[in-house]
Amino acid sequence: MLAVPLSLVATELTDDEVRLQHDVRSFCDQELTPQSFTPGLGMMVGLSKAFSLKLAERGWIGMALPVAYGGSDASAVERFVVVEELLRRGAPLDQHWTADRQSGPVINRFGTDLQKERFLPGICRGELCFCIGMSEPDSGSDLASVKTRATKVDGGWRLTGTKIWTSNAMNADYTIALCRSDEAENHHQGLSQLIVDLHADGVSISPIPYIDGSADFAEVVFDGVFVADDLLLGARGDGWHQVTSELSFERAGPERWISPFLLVEAFLREHAASLGREAQSFLGRTLARWWALRQLSLSVARMIDDGLAPGVESAMGKDLGTEFEQSIVADLQRLVELEPSLADQSAFSHHLAQATLVAPGWAIRGGTNEILRGIIAKGLR
Amino acid sequence: MTDPLLIETADRVLSSVATFEAIEAAEAARWSPLIWDAVAEIGLPWISVPEASGGVGGTIADAIDVLVQAGRHAAPIPLAETGLLGGWLLTAGGIDVGDGPLSVVPGHLDDDLRLEGGRLFGTAHRVPWASSVERVAALLDGRIVVFSPAHGIITQVSNVAGEPRDTISFDDGQIEASVIAPEGVDAQALRLRGALSRAALMAGALGAMVDLTVRYTAERQQFGKPVGSFQAVQTLLVRVAEEAVLVDLAVQVAAREAERGGGHFEIASAKLLANEAARLATRAAHQAHGAMGATREYPLHLLSRRLWAWRAEYGDAFWPVHLGAAVLDRGPDELYRVIAEGSASGITL
Numbered sequence: 001m002l003a004v005p006l007s008l009v010a011t012e013l014t015d016d017e018v019r020l021q022h023d024v025r026s027f028c029d030q031e032l033t034p035q036s037f038t039p040g041l042g043m044m045v046g047l048s049k050a051f052s053l054k055l056a057e058r059g060w061i062g063m064a065l066p067v068a069y070g071g072s073d074a075s076a077v078e079r080f081v082v083v084e085e086l087l088r089r090g091a092p093l094d095q096h097w098t099a100d101r102q103s104g105p106v107i108n109r110f111g112t113d114l115q116k117e118r119f120l121p122g123i124c125r126g127e128l129c130f131c132i133g134m135s136e137p138d139s140g141s142d143l144a145s146v147k148t149r150a151t152k153v154d155g156g157w158r159l160t161g162t163k164i165w166t167s168n169a170m171n172a173d174y175t176i177a178l179c180r181s182d183e184a185e186n187h188h189q190g191l192s193q194l195i196v197d198l199h200a201d202g203v204s205i206s207p208i209p210y211i212d213g214s215a216d217f218a219e220v221v222f223d224g225v226f227v228a229d230d231l232l233l234g235a236r237g238d239g240w241h242q243v244t245s246e247l248s249f250e251r252a253g254p255e256r257w258i259s260p261f262l263l264v265e266a267f268l269r270e271h272a273a274s275l276g277r278e279a280q281s282f283l284g285r286t287l288a289r290w291w292a293l294r295q296l297s298l299s300v301a302r303m304i305d306d307g308l309a310p311g312v313e314s315a316m317g318k319d320l321g322t323e324f325e326q327s328i329v330a331d332l333q334r335l336v337e338l339e340p341s342l343a344d345q346s347a348f349s350h351h352l353a354q355a356t357l358v359a360p361g362w363a364i365r366g367g368t369n370e371i372l373r374g375i376i377a378k379g380l381r
Numbered sequence: 382m383t384d385p386l387l388i389e390t391a392d393r394v395l396s397s398v399a400t401f402e403a404i405e406a407a408e409a410a411r412w413s414p415l416i417w418d419a420v421a422e423i424g425l426p427w428i429s430v431p432e433a434s435g436g437v438g439g440t441i442a443d444a445i446d447v448l449v450q451a452g453r454h455a456a457p458i459p460l461a462e463t464g465l466l467g468g469w470l471l472t473a474g475g476i477d478v479g480d481g482p483l484s485v486v487p488g489h490l491d492d493d494l495r496l497e498g499g500r501l502f503g504t505a506h507r508v509p510w511a512s513s514v515e516r517v518a519a520l521l522d523g524r525i526v527v528f529s530p531a532h533g534i535i536t537q538v539s540n541v542a543g544e545p546r547d548t549i550s551f552d553d554g555q556i557e558a559s560v561i562a563p564e565g566v567d568a569q570a571l572r573l574r575g576a577l578s579r580a581a582l583m584a585g586a587l588g589a590m591v592d593l594t595v596r597y598t599a600e601r602q603q604f605g606k607p608v609g610s611f612q613a614v615q616t617l618l619v620r621v622a623e624e625a626v627l628v629d630l631a632v633q634v635a636a637r638e639a640e641r642g643g644g645h646f647e648i649a650s651a652k653l654l655a656n657e658a659a660r661l662a663t664r665a666a667h668q669a670h671g672a673m674g675a676t677r678e679y680p681l682h683l684l685s686r687r688l689w690a691w692r693a694e695y696g697d698a699f700w701p702v703h704l705g706a707a708v709l710d711r712g713p714d715e716l717y718r719v720i721a722e723g724s725a726s727g728i729t730l
Contacts, residue, residue, distance in 0.1 A: 008626060010633035088717050261717065268713040280705030285657070287708050288650035288700075290720045292631045299630060316623045370612070377615035380595050380622055 008299040008313055017081055024085040027058060032089050039090025041354055042259030042325075042362070044167045044216060046092030049126070055086075056126030061096045062104050069108070069116055070124030076301040084254040084294075088261045094168050099123045101253075103130035103176055106246045107195070110234030115195065119174070131169045133177035133196065133220065134243065136162055141371045144187045144240055148179040148222065150194055156228040157181070159194060159202075162221050167365075169205050169218035172198055177222070178239050191239030195231040196222070212342070212357040247367060252300040252310075252317025257293040259362055260328045263355050266348035271336050282331050293321050312379035315372040322363040329355045383446055383633075387428075387439075391447045394419055395454035401680050407457040408543035412513040417458045417482060426460050427478060430468035435478040441465070445581045445636035449629075452585025455683040457544055459484055459510045461578035469574060470518040474525035474560035479516065484509050484530070486519035487575060487695065488568055494551065496521050501528060501554035507694075511535055511547035520562060520571055527557040540690035573645055573730075575695035576652035577635055583655040583691050584632040586684045587625035587662055593681055594621050594666045597673070608669070620665040624658035631655075638724055645730040646704070646723045653700040659692035703730060 013021065031054060032039075040046050055061050060082045065071025086093060104123040107115055122128035139145045148161025159179060169175065177196050184190030198205065202225035208217040234242045264286065272279045296317050303310040332352060340353035363369045398419040407413035420426060429444035430436020444465045451460050459467075459482050467483030486494065489506035496502075508517060511530045519526045532555045536548040598609030598618055608614045631651040638644025663685045667674045674681040696703075711719055711728050718726035 008630045010630060010637060012634075084721070261720075265713050265716050268709070268716055272709055277702055280709060281701040282705065283708040284649075284653065284701030284703065284705030287719055288631075288653040288704060289627075289657075291646070291650050291723055292627050292654055294720055295630050295634055296627060313626070316619075316626060319619070320623050320627065370616075373616050373619040374612065376619045376622065377609070380591070380618060381599060381609070 008296060010295065011299050011302040017077055020078055021081045021085060024082050028085060028089055032091055037092055039262055041090060041262060041351060041358065042087060043097055043255040044094055045090060047094035047171055048092040049095045051092055052095035052126035056124060061100050061126045062120065062124035065104050065108050065120050065124060069120035076304040080254065080298060080301040087254050087258045090262050094171065095129050096126050098132055098168065099128055099130040101250060102132065102246055106176065106242065107233065110242050114230060129172045131166050131172035131175045133163050133175035135165045137164050141368055144191065146178055146180060148177060150179045150181040150192060156226055157194060159196065159222040159225040159227050162219060164219045166218050166220055167216050169220050170207060174198060175220065176233060178243055182237055188240040190237055192236050193233040193239045193242055194227045195233055196225060196227055200225050212354060248311045248314060251314040251366065252297050254297060256318045257297065257321035257324060259325045260355055263332065263351040264328060266351055267332055270346060270348045275335060278335060282335055286328060289324055293324060312376050315375045319369045319372050322369060325362050326359045329359045384443055387443055388446050388450060390423065391425055391450040394423060395450055395456055399454040399456045404455055404457055404683055411545045412510065413457055416456055420458060426463035427468060429464055430472055430478055434472040436468055441640045442636040445632060448578055448581035449585040452582035453589045455586065455687055459514065462509050465578050466574055467518045470525050471527065473563055473566040474558065476527060476558050481516065482510065482514045484511055484514040484517045486517060488571065494519065494521060496524065496526060496559060499556065499559065501551035501556055504548060504550040506548050507546040508549055510545045511549050512537060512545060516557065520568055523562055524559050525562045526559045528554065529557060542686040542690035544690060572695055573648050577639060577648045579691040579695050580632050580635065580651040580655040583659060583688055584629045586688050587628055587658055590662060590666050590684045591622045591625045594618050594669050598669050614669055617665040617669040621662045624662035628655045628658050643724045646728050649700050649704045649730055652696060653704065656692045656697045659688040663688050
């Protein structure tokens with residue numbers, strides 16, 4: 001037990017949670033056949049509306065949202081169980097990922113009854129696709145410096161500015177844009193969040209080719225887009241508080257340590273047996289840390305369910321988890337003499353090529369590890 | 382389940398006796414009656430040893446909680462040897478644990494200690510505090526053997542933390558008892574228990590290292606401000622804390638599973654992670670402390686030297702290969718279950 005206010009309590013799945021895990025497993029065995037999809041590494045790796053609709057039918061989208069709006073008031077651990085199983089299979093989750101993980105919960109927390117009625121049922125049915133609206137050309141880690149401006153007009157707001165590096169914007173119906181609504185001395189004040197219909201006049205979305213050649217990234221430009229008053233999320237000027245709470249606890253989820261799972265599995269299938277002691281040593285170190293990081297992640301989810309605020313522990317989970325993910329890719333490059341290619345039939349070669357390209361992003365999205373370490377250091381004092 | 386009162390008691394007693402001066406004195410004298418007596422008086426060494434064998438009862442998890450505290454306070458006494466390791470061996474042999482400190486022959490590659498006609502011959506290495514205990518337990522050829530080090534020749538050896546790890550040699554030495562070891566009490570089981578005990582001590586030392594590093598980087602001023610306000614130094618501090626948290630959690634889960642009668646995967650993982658932390662976190666803590674941390678006047682060395690010493694005890698290079706071989710054996714289809722379920726996935730070490 002640590003004297004600094006940091007001690008995660010060991011936890012494990014209850015019988016009910018194990019039953020849920022088995023249900024999700026059978027569902028995935030049935031729906032995610034090798035012919036039906038191309039597995040990807042981690043989150044934001046593929047979109048299948050049909051798959052999302054089926055998941056929603058089982059009640060596994062918007063789980064944390066209230067029953068009244070189509071959710072199931074499920075716990076953070078239950079959501080952990082579902083997400084873990086889907087991610088480790090590389091399932092196509094883009095249709096609902098952001099809405100399920102961030103937009104839905106933030107609307108539920110800060111939104112009006114009207115907003116909840118309007119958006120949450122569609123999210124829970126897997127029909128509504130959201131994207132994040134935070135980063136801008138000049139505002140990445142320093143998010144409070146956003147320049148997208150909401151000007152008050154009769155009945156609503158005029159929104160002007162540019163959001164950038166937004167995953168999945170081309171497929172999304174809405175974004176929740178962080179914008180400056182008021183001038184303030186402290187730049188954490190005067191920010192607001194608006195729910196913006198991406199099909200509205202004045203919105204233009206252009207793809208930004210991603211490093212692996214995919215069309216996942218986009219730039220979203222708002223040119224005097226009218227956003228009605230009833231789409232202001234939460235209180236005017238409270239955007240910073242809302243956005244930081246949106247980011248804080250979800251950081252240590254399975255998506256932060258599970259990304260290279262299929263790569264390691266393919267390594268085991270294709271190469272490990274012939275490599276002897278070096279491969280064993282890699283597997284031993286990797287599995288020990290993987291197991292422990294999962295325990296940490298699960299423990300954080302349990303803390304959330306117990307009403308605690310594991311902000312520092314979450315940040316640690318993400319920092320440790322993403323560094324671990326990257327180290328796996330580097331270790332495998334050292335172990336296997338191979339020129340990986342996305343064109344190869346071999347799952348290992350394909351995944352290694354993919355991981356080589358996208359691994360740097362793992363420690364950036366959702367808050368760079370450097371920013372997270374600042375948060376952790378502050379929490380330790 | 383953890384017993385907060387037990388942890389608090391262990392912490393309180395160790396805080397009062399295992400002071401910087403007392404630990405340094407113990408290193409010079411190779412034994413501290415002061416620290417041992419205070420801890421023995423409240424029964425801490427015999428936690429997890431059944432009352433019927435002369436112990437005080439309690440679970441493995443309780444014993445682990447106490448060892449974490451012992452690690453926090455760098456307590457230089459054979460706590461693990463007396464309870465979790467020696468107490469376990471004696472109990473398994475139906476031998477009373479008595480009321481003094483015990484040591485255990487950990488099993489070294491160069492050992493040739495053996496029984497011939499009920500007498501001891503050969504040498505055992507790295508026997509903790511052999512010069513200070515009256516009884517030593519060993520597993521020799523499928524038997525639990527108890528002997529007094531006084532009947533052998535002791536060569537004083539210390540680990541890098543200055544804790545006695547002596548060599549004992551016998552030539553026709555007398556034993557106290559020799560009993561056939563029951564099923565499940567063998568070199569592998571001892572290695573696992575030993576690894577769990579060291580991982581627990583290391584979890585405690587890492588926790589204390591976080592406290593020390595937080596305090597030092599907040600107090601030490603350079604360029605007119607605390608060194609902890611520099612992002613580069615914060616990164617070091619965070620590294621220490623992250624490793625400490627991960628090892629602490631791994632030890633908790635390993636203790637829980639050991640209490641349930643298994644937990645081989647969890648124990649191996651906890652020790653492996655603690656060993657990695659002894660490299661990563663200790664380097665970071667020393668870097669954050671600058672030259673001060675490299676002196677004997679400042680208490681960081683009480684922790685870092687122990688982490689380096691305990692790292693090497695009960696397996697370092699051994700665990701990744703051993704664990705990895707088991708993973709390979711289990712095969713790709715079971716890989717995820719191993720991550721998620723550990724020993725319960727059926728992986729065997």
